[in-house]
Amino acid sequence: NAGVTQTPKFQVLKTGQSMTLQCAQDMNHNSMYWYRQDPGMGLRLIYYSASEGTTDKGEVPNGYNVSRLNKREFSLRLESAAPSQTSVYFCASRGGTGSPYEQYFGPGTRLTVT
Amino acid sequence: ILNVEQSPQSLHVQEGDSTNFTCSFPSSNFYALHWYRWETAKSPEALFVMTLNGDEKKKGRISATLNTKEGYSYLYIKGSQPEDSATYLCAFNSNSGYALNFGKGTSLLVTP
Numbered sequence: 001n002a003g004v005t006q007t008p009k010f011q012v013l014k015t016g017q018s019m020t021l022q023c024a025q026d027m028n029h030n031s032m033y034w035y036r037q038d039p040g041m042g043l044r045l046i047y048y049s050a051s052e053g054t055t056d057k058g059e060v061p062n063g064y065n066v067s068r069l070n071k072r073e074f075s076l077r078l079e080s081a082a083p084s085q086t087s088v089y090f091c092a093s094r095g096g097t098g099s100p101y102e103q104y105f106g107p108g109t110r111l112t113v114t
Numbered sequence: 115i116l117n118v119e120q121s122p123q124s125l126h127v128q129e130g131d132s133t134n135f136t137c138s139f140p141s142s143n144f145y146a147l148h149w150y151r152w153e154t155a156k157s158p159e160a161l162f163v164m165t166l167n168g169d170e171k172k173k174g175r176i177s178a179t180l181n182t183k184e185g186y187s188y189l190y191i192k193g194s195q196p197e198d199s200a201t202y203l204c205a206f207n208s209n210s211g212y213a214l215n216f217g218k219g220t221s222l223l224v225t226p
Contacts, residue, residue: 041218101163
């Protein structure tokens, strides 16, 4: 039982390049989330997926797209990376629909855009 | 965007001191309040999820209380130890969605 896994752990991109951050969970959770963490800003929600087949924007969705590929996997895509997207990205999942369950976080992806 | 405020922003205590911090959140449309512990270079880990006004939760030396009517929660650490050094996050879950709204955290440093 690996919990929430993310790949890659580190990535350096040049401005304008694209990439996809991968996230998978093996806990049969319905909801999945992408956050970014910047100094002094806490965790900010980029996108989330309440259940398979649905996605919704969070607080800071601009410049990102997501895909809920199946119940296990939720990917985050940067189509044209910008230096402002330099951050640490966390994926999380949460069990149950409409239940106050805790979120489980992945180990994070540290992205630098030069 | 729902406003979740945490105070203080940072705290430095000596080993053995007891301490507490505050999370304030909207008092309307309440569903749940979460506390997470986040160590440097690791992922946040859940401490408590509280749903009822007056809830009190405890895990070892750490406890939390909840007041949904006035919109605040306290996290207490009794007899702080250096291994308690971390950032403590609270997150508000309204009854209108699945997303958690996180505060910016309280950074705790416990020195021997």
